[in-house]
Amino acid sequence: MVVSKSDIISRLQKEILSLGGVKTPIGMPMDNNGLSFLQHFPYGVFPTGAIHEFMCGSAEEKAVSCGFIGGLISTFLPQHGVILWISRTQAVFPHALCTFNIEPHKVIFIHPKCEKEVWWCIEEALRCNRIIAVVTEMKDLNFTNSRRFQLAVEQTKVTGFILNARPENTSTSGCTSRWKITSLPSRLADGMPGVGYPKWKVELQKIRNGKTGFWEMEWIGGQFKHTKREEIIIPMKERKTG
Amino acid sequence: MCKRFVVIWFPYLKTDWYAKRETELSDLPFVLYASIHNRMVVTAANKMAESKGISTAMVLADAKAIIPSLQVKEDPPGFFEKKILAFSQWFIRYSPIVSIASFDNIIIDASGCAHLWGSEENYLNDIVKRMRELGYTIRISMADTIGTAWAMTHYGEPLSIIGSGQQAQALAHLPPASLRIEPEVTERLHKLGLHCIYDFMKMPSAVLRRRFGNDFIRQLQYALGYVEEYIKPIEPVPVFHKRLQCMEPISTAIGIEIALQNVLETICVQLKTQGKGLRTAIFKAYRLDGKVEKIDIMVNRPSNDETHLFKLFALKINTIEPSLGIELFTLDALKVEETNSEQEQLWNGVGELTDYGLAQLIDKLSNKIGEQNIVRFLPDEHYLPERSIKKADDLHEHPSAKWNLTKPRPVCMLQPPEPIQVTAPIPDYPPMLFRYKNKVHKIVKADGPERIEQEWWINQGRHRDYYFVEDEQGCRYWLFRSGHYDGGKQDRWFLHGYCA
Numbered sequence: 045m046v047v048s049k050s051d052i053i054s055r056l057q058k059e060i061l062s063l064g065g066v067k068t069p070i071g072m073p074m075d076n077n078g079l080s081f082l083q084h085f086p087y088g089v090f091p092t093g094a095i096h097e098f099m100c101g102s103a104e105e106k107a108v109s110c111g112f113i114g115g116l117i118s119t120f121l122p123q124h125g126v127i128l129w130i131s132r133t134q135a136v137f138p139h140a141l142c143t144f145n146i147e148p149h150k151v152i153f154i155h156p157k158c159e160k161e162v163w164w165c166i167e168e169a170l171r172c173n174r175i176i177a178v179v180t181e182m183k184d185l186n187f188t189n190s191r192r193f194q195l196a197v198e199q200t201k202v203t204g205f206i207l208n209a210r211p212e213n214t215s216t217s218g219c220t221s222r223w224k225i226t227s228l229p230s231r232l233a234d235g236m237p238g239v240g241y242p243k244w245k246v247e248l249q250k251i252r253n254g255k256t257g258f259w260e261m262e263w264i265g266g267q268f269k270h271t272k273r274e275e276i277i278i279p280m281k282e283r284k285t286g
Numbered sequence: 287m288c289k290r291f292v293v294i295w296f297p298y299l300k301t302d303w304y305a306k307r308e309t310e311l312s313d314l315p316f317v318l319y320a321s322i323h324n325r326m327v328v329t330a331a332n333k334m335a336e337s338k339g340i341s342t343a344m345v346l347a348d349a350k351a352i353i354p355s356l357q358v359k360e361d362p363p364g365f366f367e368k369k370i371l372a373f374s375q376w377f378i379r380y381s382p383i384v385s386i387a388s389f390d391n392i393i394i395d396a397s398g399c400a401h402l403w404g405s406e407e408n409y410l411n412d413i414v415k416r417m418r419e420l421g422y423t424i425r426i427s428m429a430d431t432i433g434t435a436w437a438m439t440h441y442g443e444p445l446s447i448i449g450s451g452q453q454a455q456a457l458a459h460l461p462p463a464s465l466r467i468e469p470e471v472t473e474r475l476h477k478l479g480l481h482c483i484y485d486f487m488k489m490p491s492a493v494l495r496r497r498f499g500n501d502f503i504r505q506l507q508y509a510l511g512y513v514e515e516y517i518k519p520i521e522p523v524p525v526f527h528k529r530l531q532c533m534e535p536i537s538t539a540i541g542i543e544i545a546l547q548n549v550l551e552t553i554c555v556q557l558k559t560q561g562k563g564l565r566t567a568i569f570k571a572y573r574l575d576g577k578v579e580k581i582d583i584m585v586n587r588p589s590n591d592e593t594h595l596f597k598l599f600a601l602k603i604n605t606i607e608p609s610l611g612i613e614l615f616t617l618d619a620l621k622v623e624e625t626n627s628e629q630e631q632l633w634n635g636v637g638e639l640t641d642y643g644l645a646q647l648i649d650k651l652s653n654k655i656g657e658q659n660i661v662r663f664l665p666d667e668h669y670l671p672e673r674s675i676k677k678a679d680d681l682h683e684h685p686s687a688k689w690n691l692t693k694p695r696p697v698c699m700l701q702p703p704e705p706i707q708v709t710a711p712i713p714d715y716p717p718m719l720f721r722y723k724n725k726v727h728k729i730v731k732a733d734g735p736e737r738i739e740q741e742w743w744i745n746q747g748r749h750r751d752y753y754f755v756e757d758e759q760g761c762r763y764w765l766f767r768s769g770h771y772d773g774g775k776q777d778r779w780f781l782h783g784y785c786a
Contacts, residue, residue: 103784104761107698111786114697126644137699137783138663138675142689144786148663149678149685150639154651155659165651174643227786229730229760238733239694239756242786263786 061086061253079268081246081261086253090120093201094220095193097185099211099249105226106181106207108244110136112225113205114144115263117177121203125176128169130154130162132181145266163189170196170204181207191218222250228260231271243271288450290406292394293435294377294413295425299390300366301332304359306421315353318361319346329361333423366390374520380413385517391439393432393517400428406447414445429453432517433509437464453510458484465505471498526564526619528552535574535611542571542606542615546599547592549617554592557619563588564619569599571606572614579606584657585649586681588623594646598653639681648681665689669738670750671782672701693736694754696764696783703780706765710779713771716753720765722781727757735767748778754785762786 082088096116098109117127129136129151138148154169156162162182169178170193185208195218197204206219224247230240247258260271296302305312315335317328326346335356340349350356370389377384383395396409403409410426417424427438429448434456438446441464448456457464459482462475475498480486486494487510495503507513528549536542546569557563568582581602589595606612638644652660665687666676674690708717716732734753740746748769756762762785768778 103698107696107762107784108786110697114786124638126639126641134661134701135698137671137696139665139671139690140695140697140786142691143695148665148689151662152648153661153663154655155661156655157659161655164654168650169647172643172647174641174647227760227762229758230756230762232731237731239731239754239762242762243760244786 058087080270081248081257081259084248084251084255084257090116091220091252092121092203093197095190095197095204095206095218097190097206097208097217097219097222099208099214099222099224101209101211105224106135106209108227108242109207109223109225110179111140111144111242111263112223112244112246113179113207114141114146115268116205117179117203118145118266119268121176125150126174127151128154128175128178130156130165130169130178130180132156132159132162135181144263159183166204166206167192167196170202171200173200173202175202177203177205179205179207181209183209185210185213185217185219187216187218194218194220219250220252221248221254223248231262288397289430290396290398290400290428290450291430291432291435292380292396292410292413292426292428293387293432293439294392294394295439296390296422297425298330298332298423299370300330300361302422303366303369305332311357314357315340315355316357316359317346317349318359320361320363371520377413378520380409383517383519385519387436391436393435395517395519396428410445410447429456431509431511432515433465433505434511436466437509440464451511454487457509458482458487462486465502465509467498467502467505471502474498526553526556526622528617530615532613532615535613537608537611539603542603542608542612543600545612545615546603546617547596549615550592550596550599553617553619554590554595557590557622557625561625562622563590563625564595565621565623567595567617567619570616570618571608571612572616573608573612574610577609579608579612581605583649583653586645586652588625589649590625594649598649601650601654645681668744669741671695671699671738673741673744694733694764694785697786699764699783700781703766703782706779706781708765708767708779710767710771714751716755717765717779720755720763720779720781727761727763729755730758731756738766752782 082090085091098113100106100109127146127150131153132155134153134155136153138151141148141151154165156165159182162180166178166180166182169175185206190206193204193206211224226245228243228245230243232238232240242263244261245258246261248256250256262269262271300318301311301316304316304318311332313334315338316332317335317340318330319326320329321327328340328342328344328346328349330342331340335349335353338353340352340356346358367389370386370392374384374386374392377392377394381394381396381399385393387393400406400409403412406428410428414424414426425439425444427435427442427446427448429435429438430450431453434448434453437457437460438448441460442456462480462483463472465483475486487506491503494506504513508515530545530549532545536545549569553564564585565588566582566584568580571579573579581599583595583598583602585595585598648660662678662681663675664678664683664685666674667687668674704722707721709719710717714735716734717729719726719728721727732753732755735751737749737751739749750766750768752764752766754762754764763781764783764785766780766782768780
């Protein structure tokens with residue numbers, strides 16, 4: 045029987061992953077609804093129980109990142125869980141979370157008074173397996189604290205999302221992935237007035253055991269949609285590792 | 287567990303007491319009087335006198351005019367107030383929690399007591415029978431709330447049992463006076479044609495509050511069981527207090543931890559046996575030099591979990607300064623509540639708001655950063671975006687209204703809105719461009735306007751016309767113009783949020 049080339053490649057890839065210590069995800073890959081960006085993750089599954097870093101320098105970028113995170117939580121994480129949102133100030137407007145299929149009353153907002161307390165709260169929250177996700181805004185993400193967060197989630201399988209408010213700080217971090225979300229002009233059918241569905245440029249700048257890439261995505265009717273199927277892989281020379 | 291309350295009313299307490307001692311009085315019309323403002327006023331009348339039309343607060347001379355052969359006795363001041371205390375102690379055989387509402391009303395918390403008599407009916411019948419043997423007429427009823435039981439005792443059948451959760455049906459046809467409200471309020475209700483509780487039971491509380499005051503609303507909520515009413519038991523509730531004297535002064539963190547563990551263990555055992563849990567506790571360390579070091583904790587739901595409470599205290603142990611040494615430790619449970627039964631926790635799905643593990647995490651965080659810094663929001667039925675959310679009181683509160691899904695709302699909201707400079711072509715059209723923080727954003731696409739009025743019953747002010755706009759880069763914003771267009775004379779445009 046002829047084994048196709050792609051089968052062999054995917055088998056070899058899985059072997060490499062298991063040799064590299066990446067565990068098989070517990071939930072099996074769901075129907076990816078044509079979301080080709082999932083192919084870039086190890087085993088083709090969105091990594092839960094990991095820390096994702098989002099670079100957002102401006103308030104606009106923060107808003108779109110929050111929206112995108114909302115979408116990720118409702119699409120890839122268990123339903124009906126409690127989410128902790130840790131930030132110094134109240135920035136997110138609860139009603140808007142409905143757009144991303146999150147029940148806003150299941151989000152607990154925590155406002156520590158200083159950056160040090162933010163770290164403490166994040167670590168405590170990530171060590172509790174009764175919540176599904178922790179979203180935080182922080183300024184000084186460094187290798188030490190990101191590594192601590194990553195170690196915490198590896199035990200509890202909570203997923204952490206960190207909005208890094210200092211995008212110029214691109215030092216090594218222990219996070220599983222690094223994203224950058226920017227807004228794109230929305231699409232509308234010809235001649236229609238008004239503003240369309242949220243549309244973003246999603247850059248996956250770093251992913252452990254996966255492939256980086258960028259896509260144009262929209263949030264339509266409570267789910268992600270790719271607007272362009274073909275994705276461009278960042279050339280090899282820009283990669284730092286792997 | 288569902289609570290059950292019994293309210294007992296002695297309509298003829300004073301006259302019954304005399305009739306018991308002087309048997310001939312029981313067959314004669316008989317009243318007690320007292321001198322109030324130099325007038326002889328009837329303070330109590332027995333059944334016979336009452337049936338002839340004599341009532342309390344009547345002048346004694348008038349009463350005598352109605353029945354010339356009326357028996358009279360002076361009412362000894364303060365005597366029956368003491369008597370009712372003795373009576374209420376007698377009722378402790380029916381439940382450990384007994385309270386005095388007034389000199390002729392007794393409230394019994396009968397939760398979990400009635401089954402010892404077979405049924406609730408037997409329980410009440412037993413009370414009635416024994417009181418009759420003692421020579422007292424009583425009216426009695428049992429319900430889930432004190433308010434309903436009180437209303438049924440005074441305005442219902444002489445003996446009534448209201449099933450669990452049936453307060454609303456029971457109260458529906460009773461007069462408003464049965465809610466223990468002030469006579470002026472009752473009068474006003476009747477004037478407005480609200481002759482029974484059913485007439486106003488379903489009215490929004492904001493409307494009722496404005497006209498009849500807070501007390502009225504509270505009594506209604508007490509009666510319907512929306513708000514829990516507390517009683518003051520005649521026997522004090524046990525105090526949860528533990529002291530630990532040290533032979534040698536303690537000055538190390540380990541020593542303090544051992545002391546804390548020791549006192550906490552005793553208190554937790556004590557709490558567990560009584561089915562209670564603490565909400566707030568304070569741990570004090572008395573130093574040799576006379577100063578007292580304190581650390582306190584609070585928890586979201588009553589807890590008697592030793593390890594959890596210890597963890598909360600442990601976060602603060604390093605704030606205790608032992609100085610020369612500590613000679614005495616005390617632990618007080620300041621606020622103690624009933625714990626939910628253990629069984630309930632088994633049903634809790636992981637990841638729900640009722641989860642015990644989540645409550646423990648929140649306790650830990652709130653003890654570190656302060657309770658006020660942890661918030662959860664529920665929708666509120668207001669139009670203005672900043673008023674459309676309210677803070678939830680606790681982890682269990684569920685939204686009473688629906689979350690708004692129909693209109694676009696910004697993910698990140700600016701509070702307060704930031705003023706911006708705008709060029710708008712024609713009135714009521716979205717602006718062509720706006721300038722915010724010295725950056726010009728050219729608007730390409732726009733939705734709107736969505737007009738949101740100030741709610742006149744809360745405050746006066748200009749309405750807002752909201753536009754959902756997108757600039758050249760594709761960034762989406764939520765802008766509004768405050769008030770009507772006035773030819774750009776004043777800057778009244780604001781940026782209110784960033785959209786995803």
